[in-house]
Amino acid sequence: MPTDNIPHPFSDLADDVRGNVLLPGEHGYDEELRGFQAGFSHQPAVIVCALGADDVRAAVRFAAVRGMAVAVQSTGHGLTVVDRGGLLLKTDRMTEVTVDPETRRARIDAGARWHHVVERAEPYGLAPPSGSAGHVGVVGYTLAGGMGLLAREFGYAADHVRALDVVTADGELREVTAASEPDLFWALRGGRDNFGIVTSLEIDLQSVSRVYGGGLFFDSEHAAAVMSFFREWTSRVPDSMTASLGMIGYPPMPSLPEVLRGRHVVHVRFTTTDLTGGPDLVRPWLDVAPVLLEHLGELPYRETGSIYREPDFSHPYDGNSVLLSELDPAVLEAVRQLAGADAPVGCIVDLRHLGGALSRPPETPSALSFRDAAYVLRILSVPDGQNLADVRAVHRRLDDAVRPWTVGRSLNFVYGERAADEFRSEFYEKPVLDRLAALKAVYDPANVFRRNQNIEPAV
Template sequence: MARQPQYSVIPDSAVDRLVSEVKGEVFLPDDPGYEAELDGFNRIGRHRPAIVVGAVAAEDVVAAVRIATELGLPVGVQATGHGIAAPADDALLVTTHRMNAVAVDPIARIARVEAGAQWHQVIATAAYHGLAPLNGSSHLVGVVGYTLGGGLGPLGRLYGYAADHVTRVHLVTADGRHRTVTPESDGDLFWALRGGKGNFGIVTALEFRLVPVARLYGGGLYFSGAQAAAVLDAWRTWTRTVPETLTSSVALLRLPGLHQVPGHPAGELAVHIRIAFTGTQEDGEELLRPLREAGTLLADTVAEMPYRDVAEIHQDPTEPLPYHERNIVLRDLDEDALDALLAAAGPDSGCTDPMVELRHLGGALSRPPAVANAVGRDGSYTLSTLSLPGSPDVVLRPLSGWSTGRRYLNFLAGADTSGSAPECFDRATFARLLQVKKHYDPHNTFRLGHALLPDGAA
């Protein structure tokens, strides 16, 4: 039998204050619309808050945080719900999807986005001016959560993490103050926010630099699962030679259907190499020759594309579904590591994970940014998995011998990852994050999601 949540009783006076002070909507568990307001993309978990504030403006967030603090309630936030970890049970949850304005200054090459904006909005607006953001593989992911967690995307090896390009953060902290955070105004907090995710407050808007990219030579190379060993070895060797203008990943896919591969049997293993190259088509074709010759192609979609079509490279799911997301960072990928990966997730492994992906790091992803932040820089690859509900980790553990000991914060979803945030940072970085946390959130109000401190800690 499903657990019945035990909700805190919110005093009528507090509810009345929220209703009068908030321009958006306020939902209690028995209200019509409460369940729909909680819907998120990843259905592996579901929030059961005592009260929900559907914010439409920064002032709504301020009111919600102030009243939650008075009541002693933890505060959570949800935009799209891709990275759900610890559910916001018996808490005050702020939903930000109504706050989704996007503005681009093409002269300064700066975007300003509200808390609930999704990447497809920024991509389209920036593309009109021949610019691009440091978005992720999915155009449906929320900009703020992705960026605060680091932001590893198709332009990463050339331009670094999305967090590296943030110039200003508009933030409501636990004391109910709406702050404009810059390197000059709050240096430690600005450092911590870019990599420390939602542990320090609720972001109402972000400002970040755009890059002058209008097109790519990009897309996917698809091979049958039977060729996994040869293709993965070719990609592994090839990544040691490619320029920083080329960012790539390779995925072992067991998906219900691959629309780019007509006739591919549902759920049967396929190998998908994802390519994003900012150089010319001619140079791209020469660079990709070793991969195209690694096996018999089922499909080849790599071609000239406008940057606004960047989501076509990874072909991430667009409909809500439940999944665990787990990962480790690899210091290297040698032959023994590849053999271990094939044994765990290859064609004869019995693995049922819909996706096992290696992303190539290095380049700007390994260098410190102009303004330091909390994003980890060690490792040569990330190894991540999307698993079915209830599925144990059968892929990452066998590769632990090649791990740096770190995880990547944005590739963690599901309740079993809610305590993993400390594993995403080295000891010195984590200690500094805790100092900033205790200064700006001494009572651990923002302790949901990928929390630095557990519930009850202060």
């Protein structure tokens, strides 16, 4: 790219990459920092808008020589540790997806989103291990585990990765597989961006074209009954059923269904590949409490984003999650009392049933921890007009209340600016964290990749 207006030493970097190199104050710099997370953003010394793996290599080499931290951003959903004064790699322009129907695998570039993969896979009757929102980026979601819409049947997204192209701290592009580099392959699947910048990955697809799914809305006055039934019902459903329960207070917006406007509700969501048995599994829910709104039925996989009805527009949010060993009645009461309709700040609760294939070790082990967790409890708030400290105080009270049943945290479900080491010991079992730290010392001894939930190199 032209370097006339770029000061030394960044002119050297601009000479080596095809994509734009942007400095603070330049046209386009602020725009590049905008992501799905609107409440927090990086403040790097330089942004590299990578167009391919060679740009990533050049940027990492440039930063490593100068002792700069390297952060990466695709869609900006998972921003938790803010980079200040480092180098930010934008990978959102790297979006190529190819599907091989013979091997039932997809090759996915670093900036692709799940809806890109779904679109490419659908003509072959295949589906990826995507989550509840198709606009989420593939790579970050997958490397942190990724609990898909059919997770209890097929396991974590990371369990289906077969190869990764990754630029390590030495600026080398490596093709990493279980056979070629088993230690790095193990660490990347769970260690996320601590060991390098993944420029593409290859992942298995499933023979799924249609599912039975959707959800039921109940008024929050029936939350105790609905949550109690969720506990009992999830204890006996087959692995083919993946379900979750959410609580949210809707604003009185005309774009919402009239019955939901201005109402605090419990939303129970279902997805299964069992088109015949799915309706029978869900039918008992119709007798738990009066149903405000029903959206259930058979649908093509490409429409599964409608199940959770999550927003697809940029907005600020802050939150956290815990992995639970069981769903004790005291947990449900704490959720209802501390994060329900009467919470002092608006809370969005998401309680997902785990187990099934998620609990079984994959054929090729990975760094993902706490597979024995039975549920993940997620809480988030939109801090607009509210003091962030007040929001986090409410979240912390719920965190404390469920601590007796907490086994760890989900790396994908921590939101908002955090210290790089705030939850490090809670994302991994200790033997796993020790091995990750030892491998970090091998692959990134200078901790170039530290603007994240950081794993420090072992001494």
